[in-house]
Amino acid sequence: MKPAHRLAIAGGIAVLAALLSSFVGDSVPEQLVTNWDAAGEPSGTMPKEQALWLPPALMAVLIGLFAVLPRIDPLRENIATFRRYYDWFVVVLTAFLFLVHAGILAFNLGYEFHFVHLLLAGVALLFYYTGVILTKSKRNWFIGIRTPWTLSSDEVWDRTNKLGGRLFKFTAILALVGLLFGEWAIYFLLVPALLTAVVTVVYSYYLYERVEREVDAEGT
Template sequence: METIHRFIVAAGFVALSGIVSLLAAPSLPADLVTNWGAAGEPSGTMPKLLALWLFPALTAGLLVMFAVIPRIDPLRENIADFRPYYDWFVVIFTVYMFVVHAGILAFNLGYEFDFTYLILVAVAGLFYYSGVVLIHAEQNWFVGIRTPWTLSSEEVWARTHALGGRLFKLTAVFALLGLLFGEYAFYLLLIPALLTAGVTVVYSYYLYERIERSSDTAPE
């Protein structure tokens, strides 16, 4: 029942995105600013109808996918072991999508704020909780750092996710520090995120090879 309640909360944020779109629609221009450069300057637009409903529709589709994953994963019993963390990630993800959507609409309604800073704060929250999920994630086919080596060894999975969880949290901290660096703020998110992805992949390979060599040289 707790899982159902958490998905109802997530669905509520999807519905709220749609409500916000309906309320804002009459006051919005024909084309909405939907893209910003690294320095925070607007750099692209989208037709109003598409901009109003893209995020609500995309979030709804992803919510359905998140609901299905624990049922179709061959290792679904492992997802059950960290299901509360998984469910709260789904809620936080829908909150993130709502914040981005509402921020786009607010900007186009004439409210003045730095959209890049809004994204940095929202992404920092999402990344930090992603780190929490990674630390608790058990081996499965859909959630986590899924490399050939983590999926081939439970030990590699556990140790890679322990490192990955810490790196995701650290990336979130760098994203917040970016608020102090103006036009370079985006890079304090992008560079740590790319390094985190690269380090975890290389680390999983390194661990797997070391464990395999140890098993090959162990006396029988």
């Protein structure tokens, strides 16, 4: 399957989101609930027109942006090596946004469910695939764990992103387990996600310093 075909799948999801908005537009209230607290209680609203059409527009913009990035990245040849995973990430991200959009519309149509749990399940799946693409990625400026140290060394990039990929997958699994713990579920995502961010940044710095010392030692 060519990149354009995979991105077309994402585009189809965005079109489906627009069609869904059009289909339910007359049935939802003028103010839609679009925010919930950790306990799953509604905490914010948005005017109907914005809630209906902003998500499909955002999907379209993101798809266009992701289509352009491989063309403008100075290290575009590296993206080409994992382009299949890159394209499917765009599909997964668009599907996640569609899930959120559909969930908001369903809630405002009167269907009763715990929206935060739906959101956490979607984020968990998105995080898991993020872990997949991290383990496949090569050094570039847009996709992956980008720190000054990973961007300066292929070895540091590869090892840091492989570690980050495993941690993202583990975070996704914890987030799904957290769904069993009610209003505490969100912490099963936030805490490991924060730790993942800190660990990967620190690890990339530590690894870069170690690699540089080894290079200096070999030079002497």
